[in-house]
Amino acid sequence: MYSLEVDPIEKCRYPMEEIMPIVSELAQKYTGCDHSSVTYEKAQMLMEAVVYCINEDGRQEGNALATKSIPAREAYENGRKIVKEKLMELRTLYHALISDFRDYGSMCLKDTVRKGIPAFLERYDFKYAPQETLLTLDYPAMRNYGALSGVDLVLCYLRDIQLEQKFLHRMGDKYIIKVLRKYHRDYEYLSENICGIVLQNVTGHMILDKPLPGQGFGQEELESLEEILSDKTEEQIKAYLLKALERLMAEYYDNDDRLLAYLGGGLSDIVTRIKYNTENHCLGQLFVL
Amino acid sequence: MDQNNWMEEMAKQTLAAQVLETNQYTQKYGLVLRKEDAALLAEARADVLRDQKRVEFGPGILPKIIYAFCDSSYIYQDNYCESMARLQEIFFQYKNEMLDEITDDELLEFMREQFENVCRGDFDYLEGTCLDLFAQAIRAGYAGYRETEGKGVFEEVDIVKRWDRELYLEALMDLF
Numbered sequence: 001m002y003s004l005e006v007d008p009i010e011k012c013r014y015p016m017e018e019i020m021p022i023v024s025e026l027a028q029k030y031t032g033c034d035h036s037s038v039t040y041e042k043a044q045m046l047m048e049a050v051v052y053c054i055n056e057d058g059r060q061e062g063n064a065l066a067t068k069s070i071p072a073r074e075a076y077e078n079g080r081k082i083v084k085e086k087l088m089e090l091r092t093l094y095h096a097l098i099s100d101f102r103d104y105g106s107m108c109l110k111d112t113v114r115k116g117i118p119a120f121l122e123r124y125d126f127k128y129a130p131q132e133t134l135l136t137l138d139y140p141a142m143r144n145y146g147a148l149s150g151v152d153l154v155l156c157y158l159r160d161i162q163l164e165q166k167f168l169h170r171m172g173d174k175y176i177i178k179v180l181r182k183y184h185r186d187y188e189y190l191s192e193n194i195c196g197i198v199l200q201n202v203t204g205h206m207i208l209d210k211p212l213p214g215q216g217f218g219q220e221e222l223e224s225l226e227e228i229l230s231d232k233t234e235e236q237i238k239a240y241l242l243k244a245l246e247r248l249m250a251e252y253y254d255n256d257d258r259l260l261a262y263l264g265g266g267l268s269d270i271v272t273r274i275k276y277n278t279e280n281h282c283l284g285q286l287f288v289l
Numbered sequence: 290m291d292q293n294n295w296m297e298e299m300a301k302q303t304l305a306a307q308v309l310e311t312n313q314y315t316q317k318y319g320l321v322l323r324k325e326d327a328a329l330l331a332e333a334r335a336d337v338l339r340d341q342k343r344v345e346f347g348p349g350i351l352p353k354i355i356y357a358f359c360d361s362s363y364i365y366q367d368n369y370c371e372s373m374a375r376l377q378e379i380f381f382q383y384k385n386e387m388l389d390e391i392t393d394d395e396l397l398e399f400m401r402e403q404f405e406n407v408c409r410g411d412f413d414y415l416e417g418t419c420l421d422l423f424a425q426a427i428r429a430g431y432a433g434y435r436e437t438e439g440k441g442v443f444e445e446v447d448i449v450k451r452w453d454r455e456l457y458l459e460a461l462m463d464l465f
Contacts, residue, residue, distance in 0.1 A: 027344075028346055028347050034393060034394075036350045037344060037381065038346070038389075039344075040342040043344040
């Protein structure tokens with residue numbers, strides 16, 4: 001008997017004999033009355049679709065313990081409904097985002113959001129392949145999405161892009177573009193997170209308590225930064241910057257916890273680079289404007 | 290018996306029962322399957338699905354194959370079980386070869402027509418020539434079979450000059 005293997009991360013808590021009838025029904029709907037059999041690949045896809053929806057139901061708050069007590073079919077139907085709702089939420093979010101979306105010249109960001117997301121919305125099959133992400137999401141967000149896939153992943157991703165837009169809009173397009181240009185002459189062609197580049201620059205201002213936008217960092221200021229940072233551990237620098245970010249959120253971003261969490265998540269990499277550049281006396285490569 | 294084996298056994302038993310039910314119709318053509326034959330065909334189905342890497346959900350194709358071919362001039366009681374097993378094997382093989390572009394009914398219609406009129410009961414010819422040519426045409430984008438549900442399309446893809454009855458009669462008239 002063909003054994004349909006499912007990704008270990010997405011293993012289902014229901015036994016095969018409860019899932020197979022659901023997969024069988026889905027397969028018959030998928031093929032209409034035209035085909036009595038499907039290839040292994042198709043069967044695998046449909047199995048993963050069922051498991052994805054069941055796990056979607058399990059991920060809902062409060063369902064983790066209750067899931068075992070409801071039949072697999074009910075968990076699947078609930079999960080499918082949730083997937084459909086998330087797809088609608090993604091569509092709404094995209095339309096809200098795109099009305100004031102700025103790519104600041106980044107081709108990667110522009111293509112991912114303006115072309116990639118609409119392509120996903122057009123091609124995503126929430127019935128027969130909800131687990132498929134379809135996109136490569138080339139523009140890197142400042143978050144590790146782990147094993148997320150399908151509409152879950154794209155929705156989380158777009159929410160993060162929305163947070164980035166909120167952060168960047170406050171600073172004005174001219175300033176953002178200046179920082180990016182100073183960071184790299186051809187920043188438009190980089191596949192780097194532009195929010196992270198700007199945030200990195202802002203940390204220099206936060207450490208020196210230097211207002212934005214300013215005229216950039218002079219030699220004395222860079223030396224001052226080096227002196228401040230040289231005897232600090234990464235943990236200490238991160239803790240300080242987190243506090244500074246909290247103040248920033250309170251003053252300019254109506255205490256947005258989600259934005260704080262997202263930007264805070266990007267600090268680890270920034271702090272590592274700060275520490276390295278401090279040791280190598282090249283903080284000017286990070287604090288560019 | 291582990292979970293997979295249990296489910297496989299259930300599927301075999303279900304198919305064997307479905308196959309035995311077809312006797313009610315096929316017996317008028319002198320074709321009857323015994324319990325052992327039904328079990329053999331169910332086993333053959335499991336083997337061919339595994340070989341062709343396909344999964345059957347719901348009612349299988351075998352009863353349809355039986356109903357489609359039971360009135361064939363080339364199938365009789367002595368070769369009935371073996372013929373059904375062979376047709377089943379050929380069916381799944383060519384579902385794959387045709388990339389699932391063709392429906393079950395269209396493929397069955399084509400197979401039946403060729404088996405009866407071109408292959409004259411020769412399974413090797415059906416598998417190796419008629420279906421092979423047809424599969425090549427479908428993979429290349431041919432879709433003419435959709436209008437006719439698989440009927441009368443072989444001429445469009447055939448590469449062999451076949452027997453032409455009209456030409457034969459004309460030649461006969463000239464001789465006499």
